[in-house]
Amino acid sequence: MKEAPATGPAPETVLSLHGVTKHFPVRAGGLRRRVEAVVHAVDDITLDVGRGETLGLVGETGSGKSTLARCMMRLVDLTAGTLLLDGEDISKLSARQLRPYRRRMQMIFQDPYGSLNPRRRVGSIIGDPFAIHDVADGAERKRAVQELMELVGLNPEHYNRFPAEFSGGQRQRIGVARALALRPELVVADEPVSALDVSIRAQVINLLADLQDELNLTYVFITHDLSVVRHVSNRVAVMYLGQLVEVAGREDLYARPRHPYTKALQSAIPVPDPDEADRTTRAAILGEPPSPIRPPAGCRFHPRCPKAQSLCVAEEPRLEVKFADAADHVTACHFPLADGEQLPAAGSVAAAAPAAVAAGATDRAEAAP
Amino acid sequence: MSVYDEMLVDNVPEPEGPGADFSASAIKARSPWQLAFERLRHDRVAVASAVVIVLIAGLAVFAPVVAAIVGHGPDTQFHLTGLTPEGIPIGPSKHFLLGADELGRDILVRICYGARISLLVGVVASGLAVTGGAILGMLAGYMGRLVDTTLARLIDVVLAMPYLVFAIALWTALGGQGGILLDVSVIAFFSFGAVARIVRGQVLSIKEKEYIEAARSLGAGTLRIMFVDIVPNVLAQVIVYFTLLVPAAIVFEATLAFLGIGTTPPTPDWGSMLSEALNYYEVAWWYVVFPGLALLATTLAFNLLGDSVRDAFDPRYSRIFTKEK
Numbered sequence: 001m002k003e004a005p006a007t008g009p010a011p012e013t014v015l016s017l018h019g020v021t022k023h024f025p026v027r028a029g030g031l032r033r034r035v036e037a038v039v040h041a042v043d044d045i046t047l048d049v050g051r052g053e054t055l056g057l058v059g060e061t062g063s064g065k066s067t068l069a070r071c072m073m074r075l076v077d078l079t080a081g082t083l084l085l086d087g088e089d090i091s092k093l094s095a096r097q098l099r100p101y102r103r104r105m106q107m108i109f110q111d112p113y114g115s116l117n118p119r120r121r122v123g124s125i126i127g128d129p130f131a132i133h134d135v136a137d138g139a140e141r142k143r144a145v146q147e148l149m150e151l152v153g154l155n156p157e158h159y160n161r162f163p164a165e166f167s168g169g170q171r172q173r174i175g176v177a178r179a180l181a182l183r184p185e186l187v188v189a190d191e192p193v194s195a196l197d198v199s200i201r202a203q204v205i206n207l208l209a210d211l212q213d214e215l216n217l218t219y220v221f222i223t224h225d226l227s228v229v230r231h232v233s234n235r236v237a238v239m240y241l242g243q244l245v246e247v248a249g250r251e252d253l254y255a256r257p258r259h260p261y262t263k264a265l266q267s268a269i270p271v272p273d274p275d276e277a278d279r280t281t282r283a284a285i286l287g288e289p290p291s292p293i294r295p296p297a298g299c300r301f302h303p304r305c306p307k308a309q310s311l312c313v314a315e316e317p318r319l320e321v322k323f324a325d326a327a328d329h330v331t332a333c334h335f336p337l338a339d340g341e342q343l344p345a346a347g348s349v350a351a352a353a354p355a356a357v358a359a360g361a362t363d364r365a366e367a368a369p
Numbered sequence: 370m371s372v373y374d375e376m377l378v379d380n381v382p383e384p385e386g387p388g389a390d391f392s393a394s395a396i397k398a399r400s401p402w403q404l405a406f407e408r409l410r411h412d413r414v415a416v417a418s419a420v421v422i423v424l425i426a427g428l429a430v431f432a433p434v435v436a437a438i439v440g441h442g443p444d445t446q447f448h449l450t451g452l453t454p455e456g457i458p459i460g461p462s463k464h465f466l467l468g469a470d471e472l473g474r475d476i477l478v479r480i481c482y483g484a485r486i487s488l489l490v491g492v493v494a495s496g497l498a499v500t501g502g503a504i505l506g507m508l509a510g511y512m513g514r515l516v517d518t519t520l521a522r523l524i525d526v527v528l529a530m531p532y533l534v535f536a537i538a539l540w541t542a543l544g545g546q547g548g549i550l551l552d553v554s555v556i557a558f559f560s561f562g563a564v565a566r567i568v569r570g571q572v573l574s575i576k577e578k579e580y581i582e583a584a585r586s587l588g589a590g591t592l593r594i595m596f597v598d599i600v601p602n603v604l605a606q607v608i609v610y611f612t613l614l615v616p617a618a619i620v621f622e623a624t625l626a627f628l629g630i631g632t633t634p635p636t637p638d639w640g641s642m643l644s645e646a647l648n649y650y651e652v653a654w655w656y657v658v659f660p661g662l663a664l665l666a667t668t669l670a671f672n673l674l675g676d677s678v679r680d681a682f683d684p685r686y687s688r689i690f691t692k693e694k
Contacts, residue, residue: 073586095590102588114579119401119601128597132589162400178583 013084014186014218015049015072015105020081020091022064022071026293037293041067043242044081046319049186054212054219056233056250058226058265062289064242065222066110069190072220073107074098085186103133106179110191112171116163122149122174123159129181148177152207169200173207180211188220193228205232227269230254235328238262241289241300244319248329256339258322258331260305263343299334306344307335401682405605408681415677421670425663429484436482439466441475443482444635448473458653468655470645476655479637480663486626486638487667490549491619494556498618499611501557502564503603509565510572511595517569524562532559533628540630552631556618564610571603605682612675616668623664639664 022042025035042064049055059065070076074083074090083091090101109115116125126145130136136144146156152173163171172192179187189208193201209232212219223229229236230250237247238261246259257263287304290296296303302312311334319330323338337343409415428435436442447469452458458469467477509520536555543551575581576599584594625631626640634641639660646657 070582075582075586095585099588102586107583107586109579109583111579115583117578117580117598117602120597121400128584128589129587132584132587132593175583178587 012050013048014051014086015220016084016087017045017047017072018082018084020045020047020068020071020083021079022067022076023079040242040292040295042071043295045242045244047237047244047247049218049220050235051185051218052212052216053234054221054232056229056236057220057222057239058224058229058236059239060265060289061224062241062292063239064292065224065239066190067242068239069107069188069220069222072188073105074101075107099133103129103182104184105186105188106182106184108172108175108179108187108189108192111195112168112175113163113195115175116171118163120162121159122161122163122166125163126174126177126181128178133182135182144181145177148181151180151211152177167200168196169204172196172200172204176204176207176211180215180217183215184217186218186220188222190222191224192221194223194225201228208232226265238265241295242292243300244332245301246329246331246333247319248331249326252326252329256325256329258325258329258336259301259333260307260337260343261301263337267343299332307337309335401605405678405681409677412677412681414673415681418670418674418677421666422674425484425667425670426488428481429488432478432481432485436475436478439464439475439478441465441478443478443637444474446472446474458649458656460653460655467659468653470642470653470656471649476642476659479642480639480660482637483639483642483660484663484667486549486632486636487619487622487664490552490556490622491615491671494553494618494622495560495611495614497553497557498560498614499564499607502561503568503607505561506565506568507572507595507599507603510569511576511591511599520565520569524565527559527562530559533624535559536625536630537628545633548632548636552622552625555625556621559621560614560618564607564614567606567610568603571606572599575599575602609675609679609682612671612678616671616675619664619668619671 020042021044024039024041026037026039027035045068047055057065057068067076071078072083074093078091081091082089085101085105088101090098093101116122123142123145126148127141130141130144135141142159146159149156149159154170154173154177158165163174166174172195175192192208193204196204205228208219208221211217219232221229221232233250235247235249236253238245238253238259240261246253246257246262248256248258253262254266257266290300290303296313297316298314299305299308299312299317302308305312315334317332317334319332321327321329322331322333322336325331432443441447450459450464450473452469452473458471458473459465461468465475465477467475467480470476470479505520505524509517532555536551539555540547540551581594581598584598589597622631623638623640623643626638627644629641629644632638632641642660643657643664646653646660650657
């Protein structure tokens with residue numbers, strides 16, 4: 001490394017998001033291409049990522065996790081909001097202006113097959129960051145690349161091979177090596193293990209954890225798999241339809257989920273013991289997330305929420321500390337779950353919840369016979 | 370306790386680590402290009418076609434040598450030895466291996482010189498069309514929006530033009546000037562559109578690949594992404610299209626010459642030879658058969674080679690008649 005990042009008093013926050021919003025216009029028509037509608041992929045997200053931590057970002061498919069990751073990496077332009085990397089505003093920089101910042105934040109991609117160019121040799125792929133940022137040349141670059149390969153557990157002699165000659169897990173290691181080449185501070189990992197065999201996942205997760213200790217990395221770890229997040233994260237943020245519904249320390253979130261959606265996600269984790277699985281009841285939420293083109297008014301989760309009441313339709317809940325929770329445990333819900341409270345069983349939800357909301361009943365219990 | 374926690378506690382041995390793998394010398398990494406070349410080398414049709422193409426190219430290059438050996442210049446008229454006393458061209462014989470034409474010129478020598486024009490026009494025009502088409506297709510596919518729409522309409526217009534009428538009109542407007550240059554420009558102009566479309570489609574699909582996003586997240590600029598990440602992925606297609614475009618361009622050139630466009634009379638050209646021969650085929654079959662065979666052999670060889678090259682780059686689409694190896 002020729003130039004080290006400016007060393008001052010180490011700020012606690014690496015990446016800071018304020019009201020980050022990303023809308024995608026849906027265009028229709030022939031020549032004029034009018035904007036017909038807007039997909040609210042990410043809406044008004046405020047979140048801090050602390051140095052050295054692993055922030056897990058969970059949510060269903062289509063909840064905007066990957067778009068948020070691309071916003072954090074500035075791979076897309078933000079519709080609104082600001083993004084601070086080490087206190088510097090990078091939300092409005094052009095691609096060219098962003099280049100020096102790219103060294104400090106890197107991304108690990110989901111698909112180990114799609115994220116490596118099949119026509120290029122692995123050594124050249126991992127050497128890309130050095131070439132793009134003019135860091136090392138020739139023999140020096142080759143040596144750096146081989147060190148990286150060794151660091152992520154690949155045989156450095158396979159420098160000249162093509163991606164097709166590696167397994168999925170090995171390919172993901174190549175992606176990790178490429179992301180870590182310039183020693184970034186922040187690594188955004190977008191579902192880095194979801195495309196891998198279950199037996200390989202543990203290896204890659206272990207590798208990421210080891211590298212975090214070794215290189216003092218900060219991770220944003222995106223996944224739809226709560227059990228993975230539980231293993232790797234210090235803090236977890238739960239997303240639903242482009243918004244954060246709950247953010248909490250890992251233990252806190254698992255012990256005292258406040259948002260009904262968090263609770264439902266948690267009960268969906270498979271239990272590896274069949275006897276135990278029979279005993280636990282699953283508070284399944286029904287249906288699929290509504291279209292992000294026309295998100296529901298008020299709380300976006302209300303059409304599927306077993307605890308929904310008319311207030312939930314009328315007013316959008318804000319992320320706040322509920323009950324006697326720790327200051328970093330915030331929930332966006334009008335009627336958070338108390339300690340140990342269970343969600344009503346799935347069957348009753350289907351009949352009662354939408355009816356209750358539609359009738360404008362103030363309490364779900366009144367609507368029930 | 371989740372599934373992963375247990376697995377991590379067990380600490381699965383890592384079969385992927387260094388040392389567990391084959392030694393690097395046991396398996397040599399071969400690039401997709403090397404693999405394609407290997408397949409091509411074992412394809413008998415491809416090898417035979419390549420041999421034919423090399424032979425014809427050799428005749429073209431060494432046409433003066435051939436002329437010197439048989440002792441007949443390409444434009445020299447042998448009224449005494451090449452024509453019967455009645456003025457009819459003589460057939461294949463000791464002095465005229467492939468016979469003579471109506472002016473007593475040696476058809477073999479003229480075919481050799483004609484190959485120069487055919488190959489030159491075919492390769493240069495195809496090269497221009499492929500280069501131009503590939504660049505425009507890349508721009509259209511990568512830039513999108515206005516650039517894409519403009520280029521797409523332009524290509525539509527070009528492909529909608531009646532090319533023969535256009536060539537004849539241009540030839541007339543130029544007053545019969547232009548020669549080979551006219552051939553090359555007309556052929557390239559009417560061929561680049563198809564290449565541009567193919568490349569544009571490829572680029573559109575490659576652009577959405579995660580490795581392009583990875584390059585952007587590393588800070589790579591547009592030019593670097595285009596040349597380092599996209600070009601190697603469209604090159605194979607472009608090469609295949611080039612080998613298939615060459616025979617089409619050769620036939621196109623012959624067609625133009627047949628109609629009297631481009632090359633002018635004393636110049637030996639397969640198309641104009643065939644056009645002249647039509648007046649004499651009843652008395653001199655060799656006059657139409659040998660130039661025709663030369664044209665057929667050349668285009669057939671290029672077409673077969675093009676098919677083989679495509680199969681070599683993408684073995685999934687091998688031809689129907691696959692031979693047992």
